[in-house]
Amino acid sequence: MTLSSLPHPLLYGIDYILTGGVGDVLLDMRASGSELGWLTWPYEQGSKQGWEVVQRSLNGSQLYTYSVCNVGEHEQDNWLRTTFIQRRPSASRIFVELQFIVRDCNSFDGSSLTCKETFNLFSSESDADIGTSFRKGQFKKVATIAPDEITSRNELRINTETRVVESLSRKGFYLAFQDIGACMALLSVRVYYKTCPATIKSLAAFPETVAGGGVNQALREVAGACVENAVSEESPRIYCTMDGEWVVPVGQCQCMPGYEAVNDTCRDCQPGFFKAFVSNDACELCPVNTKLLSSGALFCPCAEDFYRAPDDPTTGPCSGLPSAPRELVATTTQLAAGKLQLSWSPPEDTGGRSDISYSVECRRCEGTACQPCGEKVRLEPASSGLMDTRVAVSELEPHLNYTFTVEAHSGVSLFASQGTPHPPKVTSMRLDERSLTSLSLSWAVAPRRPVPQPTRYKLTYRKKDDNLDVTTYTVLILEKSSVQISDLSPGTAYLFRVQALSPEGNPGGSSIEDEFETLTEVPLSQSNTGVIFGAAVGGAAMLMIVVVVLLIRKRSATTLFSPLCPSSFFKQLKPLKTYVDPHTYEDPNMAILKFASEIHPSHVTKQKVIGAGEFGEVYRGILKAPGRKEGAVAIKTLKPGYSEKQRQDFLSEASIMGQFSHQNIIRLEGVVTKFKHAMIVTEYMENGALDKYLKDRDGEMPSFQLVGMMHGIAAGMKYLSDMSYVHRDLAARNILVNNNLECKVSDFGLSRVLEDDPEGTYTTSGGKIPIRWTAPEAIAYRKFTSASDVWSFGIVMWEVMAFGERPYWDMSNCEVMKAINEAFRLPAPMDCPSAVYQLMLQCWLQDRSKRPRFPDIVSLLDKLLRSPESLKAIADFDPRVSIRLPSTSGSDGLPFRSVSEWLESIKMSQYSENFTCAGVVTMDQVLQMKNVDIKNIGVRLPGHLKRIAYSILGLKDQTSTLSVFAV
Known part of the structure; x- marks a missing residue:
């Protein structure tokens, strides 16, 4: 047939x-x-x-x-x-x-x-x-x-x-x-x-790249190059997904001075336009009284007989010299007393400036010889710097001839007459480090012409607060282009302005007014809160502090019932929707009907097993429901031979999930309950559980990307806490990751028996309480709250920064509980940013009322992501703590009897053959190895290289006991 x-x-x-x-x-x-x-x-x-x-x-x-x-x-x-x-x-x-x-x-x-x-x-x-x-x-x-x-x-x-x-x-x-x-x-x-096709993103060109990064690697990192006439502080790179799509570009290129961004290129400024600094801003039109240069101009120099004052920005117009004052008149009403009054009219041409002042010169003549009047003749209020057009002259002697000359001045007069070079303009300010009460800043200058670098800077700063009647300006004179300012208020924004001073003390052009903020009331380090009077100012001597108090009149009060309420008002409101525990329903099937949509089993196609849950297998499949777009889903099944209670417990998770709608919470597609084989259908997360995903990429992901993952998890937990839902089992194994590296909270099946059953302290529907992730009050008193979820989130942060390492390593649950009760905490993972580790410690405070809330955590992580430089400071790392070593054994006194035993203890056993092939077969040989030796035997991944190197460092210190950090 x-x-x-x-x-x-x-x-x-x-x-x-x-x-x-x-x-x-x-x-x-x-x-x-x-x-x-x-x-x-x-x-x-x-x-x-x-x-x-x-x-x-x-x-x-x-x-x-x-x-x-x-x-x-x-x-x-x-x-x-x-x-x-x-x-x-x-x-x-x-x-x-x-x-x-x-x-x-x-x-x-x-x-x-x-x-x-x-x-x-x-x-x-x-x-x-x-x-x-x-x-x-x-x-x-x-x-x-x-x-x-x-x-x-x-x-x-x-x-x-x-x-x-x-x-x-x-x-x-x-x-x-x-x-x-x-x-x-x-x-x-x-x-x-x-x-992934060849592309240009953020002015960086990336070549065509084969999708995916290899075995169990969803992303391939690709280095790019800035397009012509563009530069970048950080080497541009991007990731190519397995589906041939570019995601997560890092490092933005910017057009060089004299060029502007046009589509995907940096085009030189057209004639009559200029750009002075590296940026992606458009070129600016040359201001009045300047020379129109050819294309690609960095600045527009002043035309002949026109100038810029030291305080004038390079982007501003140029000014001419003022003409002479007019109609000088001397009134001698009291000549017998040796007095007269001089007055004049302003110059007809001010040169386009408003900062006009006057000086008066007096000369005394006898015959044909003239000489300065000297101190014998008094001019009031002064002989120079006059803003008014009159001056009183006294102490004149009789029978002598006096000549008075009045000259008009402006901001460009001294510069034009003497050719004095003015100091350069401060071009940019940068936040280097911050804490609750201090900010560390630095700045750069761009000389306008070849002149000596200034020796001093004038820094002015104030609080950004429009609700006070008094604003305090603080002025510092500094000798270096950096400063650390202490004794500031936590969670407060400050405005800063810097001027460069020449060696003679002449001010340069002002920088733009930049805003920087101290850390919020969620402290990252208790050690930073002390007030230090007279702190070192960037290593420079503080020459002068001037405090100027200005009274500022309040603006009109806003209407009490304004239709546009401030955002802080909405932050105080509880969400209209709150979580409903399905166990409160007498008939659990009613909860299923209320919160989950029914799917006909013919619309669900199971493809392959991707895991095993408590109640049965988990499949990857396809959902083809009418009115819905066909897509991949995850299908949880109920194994044969279940009891009715097991069926209700199985479906209760769907009753919980169906109440949530957030991009960082796993989405319920529906349930199958009206047929023999019950199923829960959720969205499909291609990269699986977060802990396994991180283990497969140990050391390959930058801190910025890891903090982005934490931010997504925290956002999902903030949503749950706003819904008055306590998760109780937050851990990296219960976070799922999709192709876009978006993290979503899952696994809502933890039993609620804990609060009712005194014997249920360690028992859930899924087995034991996860001691390593659970807050001490939840273990001891069954007090599960959002604060206990915050403790668990701190452990998840540690897992993320440690690339899926098991919290507390191989310590037993009893050892973990004892250590926590004695105020010891997990140490910082390798290469963990200090700010991130300080947040972990805050999540692990013994007093749950002092732990940060999820809105605070989301806000702080958001600020870290908006200020990547805040992630550069690395927390102290001790390899003897972070890589736990077994007890010393053997007559040679080394912690390990063989190289393979040592590699297995640090989860690097995949390199056993590399060491053997290289002839490194004893621990004595291991102790002699350096980083270059480890690379030469084939250990290429940065995370693996560091883990092995730090472990060797710990071995050299002959440390075999576990140490942990105390809060």
């Missing part, structure tokens, strides 16, 4: 074959247009018939397909192998797209002996084409292929399935298809790999 016995010949269905998919194609069965030359096995079938090639003509093109239909024979084992497929070296993960039809076994009217409706896909790697040599043992199974649509007698149904072959490392590979008794036809085989 063959497939050709179907009522519809194969040719009729070929027009409907789909051709979707993306990527660089390595093999395309349909596009070949010639004999494929694929190998079939067994070579001689006798009376049996295995795979056979079928040729068809369609629109003038030749199409080749393979079919097999031996359902009337016993025990089929028919193989079809492709020709050798060359692999691109960096493509370790390829996709196989299959299009096929399978005959319904029920359509054979009982004549089938071994009919199947599935077939198997295999792969085999090789460095060369082995020709017609074929051995089944060379192949490893990729997947069992099952059709979604079965072909009946009267209707031809075509299936399209895609499978992934991973971990490829050799020059090429073969694919093979095993028939075990199906009646089917293989219509199309397309093999391809995905790439």
